[in-house]
Amino acid sequence: MAATLRHRLPEDQMPFAALIVAAGRGHRAGGGIPKQFRDLGGKPLLQRTVRAFLDHPQLAQLAVVIHPDDTALYAAALQGVADARLLPAVQGGAERQDSVRAGLEALAGTDPEIVLIHDAARPFTPPEVIDRVLAGVAETGAAFPALPIVDALWRVEDGLVRHAEDRSALWRAQTPQGFRFGLILAAHRSAAGAAPDDVAIARAAGHDVRVVMGDGNNFKITLAEDFDRARRLMGDRMDIRTGNGFDVHAFGEGDHVVLCGVRIPHPRGLKGHSDADVAMHALTDAIFGALAEGDIGRWFPPSDMQWKGAQSEIFLAKAMERAADRGFRVNHLDCTIICETPKIGPHAADMTDQIARITGLSPDRISIKATTSERLGFTGRGEGIAALATATLVAE
Ligand code: MG
Numbered sequence: 001m002a003a004t005l006r007h008r009l010p011e012d013q014m015p016f017a018a019l020i021v022a023a024g025r026g027h028r029a030g031g032g033i034p035k036q037f038r039d040l041g042g043k044p045l046l047q048r049t050v051r052a053f054l055d056h057p058q059l060a061q062l063a064v065v066i067h068p069d070d071t072a073l074y075a076a077a078l079q080g081v082a083d084a085r086l087l088p089a090v091q092g093g094a095e096r097q098d099s100v101r102a103g104l105e106a107l108a109g110t111d112p113e114i115v116l117i118h119d120a121a122r123p124f125t126p127p128e129v130i131d132r133v134l135a136g137v138a139e140t141g142a143a144f145p146a147l148p149i150v151d152a153l154w155r156v157e158d159g160l161v162r163h164a165e166d167r168s169a170l171w172r173a174q175t176p177q178g179f180r181f182g183l184i185l186a187a188h189r190s191a192a193g194a195a196p197d198d199v200a201i202a203r204a205a206g207h208d209v210r211v212v213m214g215d216g217n218n219f220k221i222t223l224a225e226d227f228d229r230a231r232r233l234m235g236d237r238m239d240i241r242t243g244n245g246f247d248v249h250a251f252g253e254g255d256h257v258v259l260c261g262v263r264i265p266h267p268r269g270l271k272g273h274s275d276a277d278v279a280m281h282a283l284t285d286a287i288f289g290a291l292a293e294g295d296i297g298r299w300f301p302p303s304d305m306q307w308k309g310a311q312s313e314i315f316l317a318k319a320m321e322r323a324a325d326r327g328f329r330v331n332h333l334d335c336t337i338i339c340e341t342p343k344i345g346p347h348a349a350d351m352t353d354q355i356a357r358i359t360g361l362s363p364d365r366i367s368i369k370a371t372t373s374e375r376l377g378f379t380g381r382g383e384g385i386a387a388l389a390t391a392t393l394v395a396e
Contacts, residue, residue, distance in 0.1 A: 015060035016134060017112035018053040018176065019103040022046055022074070022120035023067040023092030035221060036120040037073040041234045042396035044077035045221065048123035053116075054083050056130050061110050063087040064120070065103040100198060101188045108185060115184060116176035117198050121221040124233065125176065132212035133178040141180045142202045145214030146171035173197065174214040183207060239395035241328070243289025245282040250384040257385070259337060259344070260351030260368055261313055261358065266342045270385060273302045277312035279337050279368070279387040283355065284312070286333070286391035287319035291326055313358045320359050328393040330359060334367040335389040338379050344370030 022036045036046040046064070053059050066074045066089045074089050090106040092099030100117055107115060114137050116130065129145050136143025149172060153165040177198045184198060187205035195201045199209050221230055254269015258277045270276035285295045293299075296315050299322075300307045323330055333355065337344050344351075351368045355361070373380045 013058065014113050014134075014138075015058050016114040016116055016178070017060055017107050017110065017181070018062040019100065019107060019115055019117045020046075020049060020053070020062065020064045020120050021092070021096060021099050021103065021117065022049075023065050023070075023099040024096070024120070025067070033073060034067070034070065035227075037070065037077050038227070040123065040221075040227065040230055045123055045230075046074070046077045046120050047081060049118070049120050049125075050078065050081060050086070052123060052125045052127075053118070053130070054081070054085065056127055058134070059085060060112065061085050061087055061107070063090050063103055063106055065090045065092040065099045067092055095194065096197075097188075097191070097195060097201070101191075104181075104185045104188055107181070112181045114178060115181045116178045117184075118176035119220055122175060122218055123221070123230065124215075124217040124219070126215050126217065129174075129212075129215050129218055130176065133176055136210040136212045137178040137180065140208055140210040141183050142178070142199070142207050143210040143212050144177040144199050145174045145218065146211050147174065147214045147216065148172075171211055172214075173199065174218050174220075239328075241290040241393045243286045243291070243391045243393070245285030245287075245289060245295070245389040245391070246386070247278045247281040247285065247388075248378075248384055248386045249276045249278045251382065257342065258312070259347070259385070259387075260335070261311075261354035262347050262350045264342050264347055274300075274307055274310045274312050274315070278385050279335050279351070279389070280312040280316050280355075282387040282389035283333055283335050283391065284315045284319045286389040287316075287323055287330060287393070290391050290393040291319075291322060291328065293322060313354075316355075316358050323393055327396050329396055330361060330391060331394045332365045332367075332392040333359070333361065333389065334391075335369070335387060337368070337370040338373055338386040338388070339370065339384075340372050340375065340380060340382050344368075 025034050037044050040048060053062055062085055068091050090103045092102055116133060133143050133145055149167045149170045153167045155162045155165055179202060184202060187201045190205060191201050195204060202209055217233060221227060249270040249272050251268040252271035256263050257266045257270050258275045260279045270278060281296055288295050299318055300315055320330060348368045352363050352366045355366045356363045378384055379386050
């Protein structure tokens, strides 16, 4: 039999619209504002959910249904998400069903073939689950992800176990629930009463609905402990980096040295292009190292005369700015100063305060310590000061 050439996309690879329902009040999770706008690891929960769909290559358009009181929260939650597929927010109704209906009516103008209706509070939907729902819709016209129940189920009455329930045919529903668009719009328009979800509405209109395999991480954030679970899940994916820095400056003419921004009287100064703050240079290089962005020399070339005599805090401030621009938070800084003189101990607290002022870190995340080299080597002979540092950065 000759192979058939496809002139159209297979149905399970057709573009789809997504409708994210974010109109709930969601106070069971605590926090004062509806849960979908709360922070989850540095981004609003809703933004994470929206991005999970925008990241799918077949997504053609996406609309979010919100409560009329949440216009400002919505704008803040999606600030910086610039994507032409994101349609203006749709105002929802009193019940979830009303909100979905409003969203479907809003999408009707864009004439989608397939729509996936999703809870705003499920931010971790894997692309494979979306793919399975799309394949189920292609086959049956309606499909949703669910998980089989693995725990034993017992019927309980008055606190006493009565009998075991057969769990083999029971599934736990998730979203996105996917439908041919015309099918679910017509089903909503003709729905007679309240239904728990869109699967129920499709079934009430006489349609078969296929179950596809869900995913354990595609859980709904409902209670405060679900936020903890979500943070732990993201912690597994956390981008944590360490960088090291090392610097040496030789003693020369002068009556003081500057270490971590603190001026310390000393019979000899340190030679250098800037203020020769060897400790702050090591800290700065550690941050640039964690970012894999070279060292101070790349950002502030010694050949550039404008840095002559500069206060080294501008270097450290620049490294902090680069970390923030790259989406990293500096979590901890540790610096060891190696010299016979001056004595560092009496100044360590002042140095910590200076680094805290420049970086915005709390002092308990800054470690400044010192050692001698037991009179060995160039530091032992009092020819100069060395410093090494470690920076720990965490992606936001
Ligand atoms: Mg230096």
